[in-house]
Amino acid sequence: MAFIPSRIKKHDTSPKRVSLNLTSMMDMFTIILVFLLKTYSTEGQLIHPSENLTLPISSVKNPAEIALDVVVSKEWIMVNNEPVVLISEVEEQPGLIIEPLSRMLQRYATEARRMEEMYGVKFSGKVTIQGDKALAFRMLIKVMATCGRSEYPNMRLVVYQKEA
Amino acid sequence: MAYQPSKRSSRSPAPIEINMFPMMNLMVVLVPLLLSTATAIKIGIIELNLPQAAGGPASELQLPKEPKQNLDLTVTITSEGLYLSSVQAVLQDPADGGPTLAKNADGSYDFQRLNEMLVEIKRKIAGGSLDTKRIILQAESNIDYQTLVSTMDAARSFVVDDAERELFPEVSISAGIL
Numbered sequence: 001m002a003f004i005p006s007r008i009k010k011h012d013t014s015p016k017r018v019s020l021n022l023t024s025m026m027d028m029f030t031i032i033l034v035f036l037l038k039t040y041s042t043e044g045q046l047i048h049p050s051e052n053l054t055l056p057i058s059s060v061k062n063p064a065e066i067a068l069d070v071v072v073s074k075e076w077i078m079v080n081n082e083p084v085v086l087i088s089e090v091e092e093q094p095g096l097i098i099e100p101l102s103r104m105l106q107r108y109a110t111e112a113r114r115m116e117e118m119y120g121v122k123f124s125g126k127v128t129i130q131g132d133k134a135l136a137f138r139m140l141i142k143v144m145a146t147c148g149r150s151e152y153p154n155m156r157l158v159v160y161q162k163e164a
Numbered sequence: 165m166a167y168q169p170s171k172r173s174s175r176s177p178a179p180i181e182i183n184m185f186p187m188m189n190l191m192v193v194l195v196p197l198l199l200s201t202a203t204a205i206k207i208g209i210i211e212l213n214l215p216q217a218a219g220g221p222a223s224e225l226q227l228p229k230e231p232k233q234n235l236d237l238t239v240t241i242t243s244e245g246l247y248l249s250s251v252q253a254v255l256q257d258p259a260d261g262g263p264t265l266a267k268n269a270d271g272s273y274d275f276q277r278l279n280e281m282l283v284e285i286k287r288k289i290a291g292g293s294l295d296t297k298r299i300i301l302q303a304e305s306n307i308d309y310q311t312l313v314s315t316m317d318a319a320r321s322f323v324v325d326d327a328e329r330e331l332f333p334e335v336s337i338s339a340g341i342l
């Protein structure tokens with residue numbers, strides 16, 4: 001005789017409770033969490049590299065610090081993300097000093113000195129230079145010479161740190 | 165005869181599951197937060213050493229007991245290769261009188277060999293009266309920034325037994341363009 005299933009079971013349409021097995025996901029999350037906590041740095045990123053350039057790679061270990069930001073990208077020279085002069089214009093000029101950049105830096109220096117007098121914030125003359133890795137040496141020298149002449153002699157070059 | 169419960173009615177204990185949802189909630193919040201603050205690429209800075217001004221307050225002018233002689237060790241980067249020179253002489257390739265370290269066949273500069281040569285020079289001048297910390301870099305106008313930074317790296321330190329040692333830490337850039 002053929003098997004006849006129970007009528008009650010055949011028409012049992014009540015939804016069954018399905019439980020999700022979260023163990024594997026928990027394992028994964030625990031590993032990620034431990035890794036991220038291990039690599040967590042409270043210092044944060046003090047310098048944000050500009051989008052229009054690729055910084056050179058160096059084995060230097062000195063951490064970044066906050067200072068006036070001069071960016072020499074492929075098209076523009078910028079001070080604190082404010083475009084100052086076109087690279088093509090600087091290429092054409094014969095002298096070492098870039099006049100628009102010098103004026104802008106001196107404006108910042110005047111402002112910093114006023115802050116020094118009013119609030120006692122010491123003016124250190126520090127400037128960080130972010131340059132594209134393909135930047136020509138003559139352009140770098142022009143920017144550095146301008147910074148030196150415009151009350152910012154403490155120059156620092158921003159680089160990507162090489163992986164150990 | 166004592167009552168014996170039916171064997172069919174006995175049930176195995178239901179498995180107890182830990183409620184993991186609060187922990188999952190915590191993880192779901194923590195992981196994106198830490199991921200967003202993680203720094204994938206570290207940024208560093210190279211401090212430049214400018215020549216000291218001749219003037220200045222008298223208190224800062226402290227003469228060393230034994231004045232150091234300037235070696236003026238200089239690395240010159242040209243499109244042909246790297247030249248090493250000092251106040252006394254220029255090191256040149258004895259075969260053709262070309263650069264101290266000519267470019268590799270693939271057009272790259274031999275920074276590894278430059279580092280080895282500078283270590284050799286440092287060993288020879290150590291203990292003497294010559295300045296063993298300063299090195300000057302100069303370059304042709306078209307030399308790119310990455311080459312300059314790599315030359316600085318080769319001049320600044322060297323690695324012995326996985327430990328980084330000081331070579332010529334005071335790297336200066338010459339303002340003159342070749």
